[in-house]
């Protein structure tokens with residue numbers, strides 16, 4: 001009796017445990033099959049990386065989850081309800097930042113809240129908090145063209161954080177920063193995942209980055225596009241962030257992923 | 267930076283007026299007065315009030331025409347930029363309008379609308395509107411799609427996308443269209459007074475030429491240019507007030 005109860009509880013848990021679940025999604029751009037029958041679950045409160053060669057459909061998948069693109073086939077559930085368009089439960093961090101050049105940093109960060117009808121003083125308070133959090137204090141009045149690439153990227157990040165969505169969709173968010181800043185961001189991201197109860201979906205080209213920050217890595221391969229493998233670097237989360245890169249499990253996973261991706265680079 | 271641009275403006279004015287004075291003294295042509303003579307004539311016209319009377323006449327079709335062109339031009343331009351169907355329907359009209367030889371159209375307008383204000387307003391609109399429409403529509407079409415995608419993903423509705431993203435993104439090009447349109451409108455207003463009925467400033471030009479008072483003629487032309495510059499500067503101020511973020515300095519700064 002006790003056992004069946006525990007089992008039932010377990011299944012309920014695994015069912016509701018996914019913040020986002022993608023099932024049987026295909027997407028065609030005319031002749032091009034960008035995604036074909038892709039199924040993937042994103043556990044709540046965790047960071048899932050999408051890793052794969054250029055053109056395998058990572059951005060396409062992210063935009064479908066965001067509700068910006070309609071899948072040709074298949075279904076996406078966010079918190080159990082099907083996606084029909086963009087929603088308050090998701091926020092996007094764009095690969096090209098998509099900052100409004102005519103708006104100051106604070107207006108850009110508060111833009112999501114502005115569109116949600118939050119009063120000016122309230123949204124600026126929230127925006128200020130996240131501007132501080134991403135380390136842009138003092139640049140509130142600056143315009144995007146006065147910032148460096150990495151600073152712009154942080155504005156995009158703050159904008160997504162400030163709407164307080166459950167799911168953060170990040171399309172290569174660290175692509176425009178130098179290696180040092182990138183490492184700093186990765187550490188910040190780990191802290192963010194640990195502190196905020198949010199689900200992160202993270203697109204990256206870097207195997208090392210994926211292994212470093214992820215709870216789950218989905219390796220996507222093109223032609224035909226599919227999830228080739230799902231890797232969960234479970235042991236790494238308990239370790240000290242400073243020593244992960246010297247950890248043997250970390251190095252093994254990096255090697256393993258490289259081995260499976262190698263053939264697609266040539 | 268502000269000081270530098272003021273100095274540059276003054277410097278270019280000094281160069282132009284200096285060249286004018288020298289050309290008048292040579293003289294390039296017996297019909298070309300010096301700068302100082304023209305300014306004297308301008309002074310006389312200001313003092314006896316004839317210049318203001320003339321502008322009361324000239325500004326009517328100019329202001330009406332420019333306002334119609336700006337409001338209608340921006341609305342139509344937005345529409346053309348947003349809808350393929352509208353583009354197909356209206357773009358050709360404005361392209362033809364821009365290319366049309368206005369002098370040939372004026373007799374036609376006079377036949378239809380007479381020699382009054384209506385015809386003159388039409389001439390101003392024909393000059394000013396196409397460039398405003400075409401600039402607006404191409405600016406709207408070139409709104410970076412990533413901005414619109416960003417807006418949509420943060421739950422902007424269609425009106426918010428239009429007013430908070432498309433229009434601000436298009437505003438620098440819309441304003442440059444307005445600047446060109448206003449300048450063209452000035453040309454249209456004077457042209458209509460020269461070709462339809464000589465009234466206002468056009469009358470001063472026509473009349474003073476007929477009595478060989480070239481100083482007055484150039485004074486009138488000069489006053490138009492000054493007015494146009496003032497107008498364009500007002501427009502620039504308006505842009506600065508409305509779209510603060512558009513002021514991004516010069517490429518070389």
Ligand SMILES: Nc1ncnc2c1ncn2[C@@H]1O[C@H](COP(=O)(O)OP(=O)(O)OP(=O)(O)O)[C@@H](O)[C@H]1O
Nearest residue numbers: 029032033034052053054055056057058059060061
């Ligand atoms: N709007 C579009 N129209 C037509 N084809 C498209 C469009 N967007 C993407 N594609 C195609 O779909 C495929 C997947 O594109 P996608 O942008 O999702 O790849 P990606 O994995 O994000 O690549 P990258 O890592 O280079 O960003 C590509 O082959 C691309 O050519």
Ligand SMILES: [Mg+2]
Nearest residue numbers: 058059060171
């Ligand atoms: Mg991509």
